[in-house]
Amino acid sequence: MTSVATLHTPEPTPARQSTPRRFVMCRPDHFDVFYSINPWMNPAEPVDRTLALAQWETLRTTFERYGHDIDLVPGEPGLPDMVFAANSGLVIGGRAMSARFTHPERAAEGPAYHDWFARCGFTELVAAHEINEGEGDFLRVGPRILAATGFRSSPAAHREVARYFGRPVVSLELVDPRFYHLDTALMALDEDNIAYFPAAFSADSRAILTALYPDAIVATDADAVVLGLNGVSDGFNVFVSNRAAGLSAALRARGYNPVGIDLSELLKAGGGVKCCTLELH
Secondary structure, eight states: OOOOOOOOOOOOOOOOOOOOOEEEOOOOOOOOSSSSSTOOOTTTTTOOOHHHHHHHHHHHHHHHTOOOOOEEOOOOOOOOOOOOGGEEEETTTEEEOOOOOOSGGGHHHHHHHHHHHHTTOOOEEEEOOOOGEEEEEETETEEEEEEEESSSSSSSHHHHHHHHSOOOOEEEBOOTTTOOOOOGGGOOOOSEEEEEGGGGGGGGHHHHHHHHOOOOEEOOOOHHTTTTTTTEESSEEEEETTTTTTHHHHHHHHTEEEEEEEETTTGGGGTTTTTTTTTTT
């Protein structure tokens, strides 16, 4: 009898679907680097604000071209990091919580964004009591919220968010100061999956992520250090650093459409696509 080898047919790549999103952004009219609160910031390195504005405008118009709505928050003099709207708070299901920042240099951003949320009609609105840097450290992935501590947001903030939003919060620990916010080391791709850089997390946190997301895209150091994971996904289109070539290839292989964005000037303050983008869930 002649044996016939059984051929394994790979599972087809699932069809991805783009869902229109609503984003909050703040023009970098006052962007600068005149203090240092993360390893990326060097006040001695000149900042080209005109270039920063042009790169930011490209991001905004790209979002709109792909069908997403943008709400603009006016920046305020003396708050150069206000452009990083993701850090301003967390908005899920009509409830909003404005941020409370770790560093005094950014403290006034919390009330500025809180006032904007109030003017926009958010009636279920609170200011965080605990140190909480918004979507910088809290990312909704399906029914749960992934939350980070280690450099900025406190473990107590994780409990506060769980109580207020009524969702399970999974606590993760960041251990590499280059990746001082969760959104610098992990990106939500859709309701079920993520991309992340394992070395940014403690061993226990890596084990949690492996268990929760066995099919996650694992980024390389080369892509992580250009803040490739600081991206925004609408379920199909993934807006990422144009320098993250390996990550873009991995996304494409999984059926996503990577859209490269150059935010090199804002990277001087440790910010990328996601940093500039708060999603109203």
